[in-house]
Amino acid sequence: MKKVIVFDMDDTLYDEFEFVKSGFRAVSTFLNEQFGIIESESYQWMWNRLQKQGRGAIFDDLLKEYGLYKKTLAKKCVSIYRLHKPTIQLPNETIEVLKQLENFPLYLVTDGNKIVQNNKVQALELEKYMNKCFITYRYGLKHSKPSPHCFQLIAKQEKVEPEHIVYIGDNPSKDFVGIKPLGFRTIRIMTGQHVNKQLPEEFEADIRIQYISELPNALKKLWPEIEV
Ligand SMILES: [Mg+2]
Known part of the structure; x- marks a missing residue:
């Protein structure tokens, strides 16, 4: 599958x-x-x-x-x-992982000001790696996370059930709580400003990783049948 x-x-x-x-x-x-x-x-x-x-x-x-x-x-x-046009780039370890996963359909779901987020997408050259980049605010504020709206669009587009889709995010306040009840799988990366957030179980991801380089192994834990 x-x-x-x-x-x-x-x-x-x-x-x-x-x-x-x-x-x-x-x-x-x-x-x-x-x-x-x-x-x-x-x-x-x-x-x-x-x-x-x-x-x-x-x-x-x-x-x-x-x-x-x-x-x-x-x-x-x-x-x-x-x-402003941001001068930012993907860290090498992110690029390596994205290349390693290039045979999977990859998507981006991000909240935030449409113009700001699009400038970041362009600067990071994410369209090179992703089938599609969803900036949630383009679909209306009510469809920003934790709304599952954009994730459901991805499920529809790829014709797969939520259990075959995983979201990798860093913010337990909104990244996982809306999609977990629908069966989407979740991985929390312990980086950035939310790293110390401890929330009740329903906000937490299935798996936690420290670095993005651990992602391929985490995916194998989630879905032992896949080849990464
Ligand atoms: Mg984030």
């Missing part, structure tokens, strides 16, 4: 912090061009602030730090961050 492998993008296929850094660089360049602020200085300020307090209102605070705060300018920084 055919098996289908579906991936989450952020913090599963690559480290989302790489995107954040890329966005900060774009904002730093803009502030340098407009106001002559040294790029490495504003970049470092944002990075330190991120470590201490997370992402919320970071551009507001940055502009206040330089005495430049205006609501419109803060909005401009957000849009530069969101719309």
Whole structure:
């Protein structure tokens, strides 16, 4: 029986912090061009602030730090961050695994702003590997994870039952809880910002792995009959 492998993008296929850094660089360049602020200085300020307090209102605070705060300018920084063409790439270990799995139908299901997520898909060249990349927000907000909507579209397209489809994701809050009751199989990769999240059983994946390089073995555990 055919098996289908579906991936989450952020913090599963690559480290989302790489995107954040890329966005900060774009904002730093803009502030340098407009106001002559040294790029490495504003970049470092944002990075330190991120470590201490997370992402919320970071551009507001940055502009206040330089005495430049205006609501419109803060909005401009957000849009530069969101719309910039990110300089991110897939880590080698991800590329190796995707190549190793090239005989399976591969898909991507990712949540998030349509333009931002599409820019990431392009920068990571994911269409090279995936049969199709589903950006859930394109189907309406109500079809974002944990909704099983896009996963059901994949099942329909591939004409397989959910038990022959596996989703690999990193966020137990939403990656698995909506699809498990339908019979989809699930693998959690213990990387990124959700690595320490401990949630009740219904949110957890069938299998946990530490690194993406462990994926082929995990797939064999799930489906002993397959050849990877
Ligand atoms: Mg993720």
